[in-house]
Amino acid sequence: MEGGSEMKVMTIVQAVTDALDIKLAEDPTIVTFGEDVGVEGGVFRVTEGLQKKHGEHRVFDSPLAESGIVGTAVGMAMAGLRPVVEMQFCGFVYPAFNQIISHAARIHNRSRGRYKTPMVIRFPYGGGINALEHHSESMEVLYAHIPGLKVVVPSTPYDAKGLLISAIESDDTIIFMEPKRIYRAIKQEVPEEKFTIPIGKAKVLSEGTDVTVVAYGAMIREAQKALALAKKDGISAELIDLRTIYPIDRETIAQSVKKTGRLVVVHEGPTTFGVAAEISAMVEEDVFQHLEAPVTRVTGFDTIVPLPRGEHHYIISPEKIYYGIQKSVRY
């Protein structure tokens, strides 16, 4: 994929900007808008410079109304555009739920394929940045549970660029959740030219034999630290980055668990009815006879993410992941 292309060091924010820039230049049907997206370039500066480069009719500020943003994007998509909209924070998407669930996810089905909604709804998610209430949650399961949506969560600048380009090129409605805790924390060499990463495919980040760890988004970095701790103690863990929450790549997980017999799933969002619960059901269906321990969930409490002074209680640390790994291995 990287053959011959010039590389450039990017953060996740820069990789997202770059993906938008490339697609805006390439496809005149693409527009991107949302609160503060135009002149300011978004509160996280993800769209910085894009209005100047691509014009006010293609990169613009919308009125402050989430249902209005998603609903107008649905209309634009039915009329042949490919909108990419920004919701300012994960916790601000809820006013748009009727438009997301009742329309963005269903227009293609309702119209038996006559109308498509090739749109991306992107927003920052997750905790760890000392934010106000409603700015720290990880609600990917709300979307993953809705028939008609696909949910993508990148964990690196490389993935952010490749997955977002795929999301924009997809004819389905994509929820694209960006781990804002590592928006600028990770720098990585990313090809300057266009490339895509398939939606619905997980990636084995490191191979191991004793236990499989599945994570995504901001938890990948924490899981890697946990794996380093485990390695010191002689535990060989395999790390899978889910990349896409739905459609979930159960094959890659199943193959890994077949080999290791043990599974730890890590996510920031609440435990009960979460992604880990679903993966747990899947491995039981797919590789029950290979399991040597119950699936371990290292996941968020079923509580509200506390305000910054209490957030350390909630945030999942590498040590907590390692604790889960040990629990699985020693079962």
Place this chain on the structure above:
Amino acid sequence: MFKEFSPLEDKLFQVMDKDGEIIAPEWMPEISDERLVKAFKDMLFARTADLMAVSYQRQGRMFTYPPNFGQEAIAGGMAIVMRDQDWLVPAFRELGAWLAKGASLRDIFLYFMGYEEGTVFRGANNMVPIAVPIASQIVHAAGIGYAINYNKKDEVVYAVVGDGGTSEGDFAEGLNFAAVWNAPVVYIVQNNQFAISVPFKKQTRSINIAVKGIAFGVDSIKVDGNDIFAMTKAVQVAHEHASSGKGPVLIEAVTYRRGAHTTSDDPTKYRTKEEEESWACYDPIDRLRKYLVKKNLWDESKEESLISEYKKEVDRQFEAAENYAPYPLEDVFKYLYVDMPDDLKVQKVEHEKFLKWKEGLK
């Protein structure tokens, strides 16, 4: 027109009175006699189909259906102005507008018989599916309007909602977005006095609905929705306004839902016979007929045979819908995504295994 009939003063735009007399000739729209007779016939056909739909439902041959009885002049006026390239973004009580846009009656029946196929409206250019969640389509219309401006197309969006829908947040958001973006949208509120059972005065403290548009900077007007001439003129002016880059327009069409909300609803619980009768004399079809008869454009004695012809046609369309193909399992899965996830394929295969197993039980 928007100034002369300011919603702030609760003015009502009316051209013809209940007896079919033209009371405001200066606002009379230019419509050829031929087109006007067609409008009358179309309204008559829509009413025939509508009343028959209710009886099909009563016979257990169709599921829940929302009657249009008494509201036919709104679609009648829209139909005169709306062009093939214009967009129709409907709610669910727009039988006349769907037909005017080119939807087949068979398809409309199919929808209320329980087939998604019935809301595809393949014969109707630029018409989107029926929107059941209230007022959410108001926002889509603003987005379609943005796309029209973006692509510099000569198209206008017609978006319809009921009086209850104007209390929804999406009504405000859609109007606001359309106004800020100068989207070419004609918003039409069918104010039929009831949102299921809730009367207009419990819906809003506003003196009317049109006044709500003014705060958004949208030119708005309250129109007698049972007066085909007032509706046509208002829609003509609104269309011209929207398509000449002046932004959206809000038309409140005052009417009365003479039937039930849907076939599952019982209006005797929330309104009186007296009230229903007080509106009967404003019936849009009766008013237009009176006008046409006075102008020697219509022969009432021929109406009965015309209606029986229409009934035959409606029956034909209904039977075609009844004979539509069974609903295959595949169609449950097929259209949800453009690129279908493997999980769905597996779920379908698993269900087929079950069906085979079930066959074996017999």
